Amino acid sequence: MAVSPDHHAAPIGPTPKQSSEHGPNTISARGKMVAHLPYNVVLSMTLVSGLISASFATISDCDEVFNYWEPTHYLSHGYGLQTWEYSPRYAIRSWLYAGLHSLLIWPFSALMGLDKAHEFLLLRGILATVASIAQTELYGALSARVHPDVGLYSVLISMPSAGMYQAMPAFLPSSFAMSFVMLGTSAFLKTTASPVKALVLFSIAGLFGWPFSLALVIPQLLLWCLEMAERYSMVWVLRTLLRSSGGPFAVLTLITIVDSLAYRKLVFVPFNIVLYNVFGGEGRGPDLYGTEPWWYYLANLSLNFNIMLVAALCSGPLVLAGLGYWPGPTFRTYIAVTAQFYIWILIFSLQPHKEERFMYPAYPGLCLNAAVSLYMVKSFLSQVFEKISSSKSVRRLADISVFAAIFGAALISVLRIAAVTSGYSAPIDIYNGHHNLTGNVCYGKEWYRFPSSFLLPQNARPRFIKSAFAGLLPGSFTERNSPFRDGTWEIPENMNDLNQEDYTKYIPIEECDYLVDSYFEGKDESSLEPNYILDTEHWDLISCREFLDASKTPFPNRIIWLPRMVIDDKRVWAKYCILRKRS
Template sequence: MSPPSQVPLKAESASTTRKEPFIPYHIVLSIVFGVGLVSAAFATIPDCDEVFNYWEPTHYLSYGNGLQTWEYSPVYAIRSWLYVGVHSLVTLPFSLAPGIDKSHVFLALRTILAGTASLSLTELYDSLSRSIGPEVGLLFISISVPSAGMFQAIPSYLPSSFAMYFVMFGMAEFLKASVSLSKALTYFSLAGLLGWPFCLALVVPQLLLWVFENGRTTGVVGTVQRLAWGVTMPLIVLISVIGVDSLAYRKLVFVPLNIVLYNVFGGSERGPDLYGTEPWWYYFANLSLNFNAMAAVAFASIFPLVTALAVMPAGITKRQFVLLLPFYLWLGIFSLQPHKEERFMYPAYPALCINAAMSMNWLKDFIHFFAVKLKIEPKAASALGTAMVAVVLLLSAVISTSRTIAITTAYSAPKNIYRSDQNISGNVCFGKEWYRFPSSYFLPAGARPRFIKSAFAGLLPGTFAESNTPFRDGTWKIPENMNDLNQEDYSKYVPIDQCDYLVDSYFSGREDYTGSSEPNYILDTENWEPVACRRFLDAAQTPFLSRALWIPNIVYRDQRVWGEYCILKKKMQKKEVVT
């Protein structure tokens, strides 16, 4: 049986007028990948979930040791071994090569992630340029590339970033003149089943438009046939996810369903709210920091659409309207959830940039429209609109770059204090800095991360059952003392006297930090000596503007307050000589 023919959809005025992008594909890809390489090298790891739930299991698969969270216990099974397994296979040539430092393997995987993101971003740019218009495509890439939000999301080893890549591939496919439904749905199934299941909501607007338009050209029967054929590859993805994860856990599991059940139907005693809640406006504030003016333009993109429909309705198409919906849909769903995190917005970052791009393009058209009404020459009116939009884009890019520099210069110490020549071995302990541990990729083969008691009273990761065989028993063995209630377990701690090294921070003026449970070990020069230290921003004592943006001293007096972030080595205690 062969699939139904890919019937081009009926032309819809300007939306399907084929136009060439302003900048060739390969040039855009080179630019985006260049920025991606910078982000892979310098972007921080702001979320401990990325380390403990993804970098550590991947390190375990590659090297036989790593930290284990409760999510990887077969009792709960809400993390996919297929997801981390694919990434482990990608880095296998690097991890097996002799003489390659593990931190370089870390960078190699980040580079591969950045390359995948760059390709998907360029695909979406190309499709937007050809289907909606080259102006929108150019605006989209001009908003995306310099944004602080995309800089952070592109190299992040998170299902939400992975979902973002394949959502972009899927959106790009839906925008093509002859849509391959099977390919589009496969991209979205990879985003939702291998990445993050909630991002399947983002396919709904475009899929409904496809059903409507295809139904008009091929009828109900033809549409149902194409839908049936289109889900073939997604079913293969589904079977692969269930099969590999079930093999790893040694029981039948469907991880995406477990994720939804835990996060949505976990009940009052468990669920994501145990890890903190935020007010309804959290994402509005966070997106404004990461996209500045472009976030505001995206939030308000429905208003230019309504205005455009009133002023020049012939220039608005169903496809343009549908492209605005995913961002609003995602923002609405996640703003209603009490537990909020920056990474939850990653899959919708491209949709935000699309909304902002279309709004800026409509703004340019409005300026041209009203300038002509005021008897200004058409060429001058067009130049005026283009210039005003260019100024806004330039200011936005400058602010985003300032934000990126502020973050990378302020919070990179947890990655930068480790060097291959430090000869670290034994137990490397983390107290109050447990959530900034950048992963075992930064520790030598003979070192192991350990935790000491701090003011934190939740559940810390344990350790996978170490293995020197290719088949890691820790994927299916049930670890001891795990729970899904974030209840503290004291077996996860080691006594301070078992620590050979210690990672700690110190901020002047807070000598008593949070009491005796978190002493400032950096000041304990009798028992500890520094191996390496880097400055680290004291966010509590730094004014908001100074910590949110990097501003040159010639423009604004630097008011940042710095602390120290160090690796400490235990001093050898001198034995008293009895005479």
């Protein structure tokens, strides 16, 4: 937001004279808005929720494993699975991104002897910690520059939400972009005349993380330009932007240099990502991996944010309705901070290929928009209750109503988290305590739930056997007894960007020492997908966990966990197991 070069900007929101909308500690003696909770308290709260998610959240997308966990494992331990995206022929994944995460865990593995399973948890914890700090920064910026209620509501909505629970520890560029979009938005809200810090943070989100997240800088940047042009001149704005471009250019240069060294050719990975996803050409592009209807994200967001999705969608109309109440710069600020969510959901709802992780950068915007809606509803209710009675207890009904809505949404989210965690944790949990796996650990129909080589011992290798799946599976990076990772620049054989099946990615079942498989009762077996768990003549069970059979579990029991005293537990369970070949 715009300020003079020598002074902080004035608070945004209703003026201090509107005392009915402020608690006793909202306005300081200097007329500045004060956050409801201290920074360190909010940071502690977000850290606790983030570390819980790092410990227990499931991995919901195989792209997270194959495109990020596995290359990071390769850099750290010299072997791993390789997707076509890392072939120098296509180069649409950044080695700098994987390399940074490998460096984060290197001191703990190389110097402290941390085992791979704990490296996995450590890295998830680091990712969740960064997201927690970003949440807290956004809370502070919203409290100081928009309104303390908006800051408080936003963090109380995001902290227990099922969506943020899943996104915070995810090893994905969209999750990384989510954290730096929060930091960039916070920097814009706090900025003085120079936007360089905010632009660098957004460039990290877009160039280092996910290029499409650069769209989220538009509202904040336009607002800054408008306010600065009014305060100074458009020439001053253009000159300042030109001076500020050095930071984003440095980010771009670093990415280009590191990735070009890794691939051993000049590459610009962010451009390649956009080129493939938007201009892939006929027979190529993300649509090869499935398409969804336009309402897919609305359905998905309703599961992850329940009633707060409705509040978020209502923020735009409520802001427009409050045009006379928040005139001038304040109204423009509300437009800017609420526009991010609308921009994102519009862009990605128009794309045929849709995935839950694509919404991660917009999750903070959803929570912010919902907070704005709640704040406006509370302001309206406060005025209504004031007219009804001057009693303090009656005036507090507005606060009670808002916090009841936040508590209700949080409770639903926690129950949603409990349902997902209890139902789908088996693909990670089966490896707990089983560190004696050796040789080839094979995956057939469960290939897409493989949780990464970090959970396998050093002398075990993930392999694939043929199943009913007929697309392209990852291959393996070439293993060499060398500190250099030549797989970053060597062109692998039999890779394509058309999702065409390659039979060299499979090994015969006879070469498998272990097999990870599932058994869903009543599901017909086939020659490609026999029920190995029932084949006790050839396989021994060494580790099994329950896994939710979603196809047989009623919808209410599937989407939310409730105690049996509230609803009959009609969940149907499958088996998810590690099998050992009988000698």
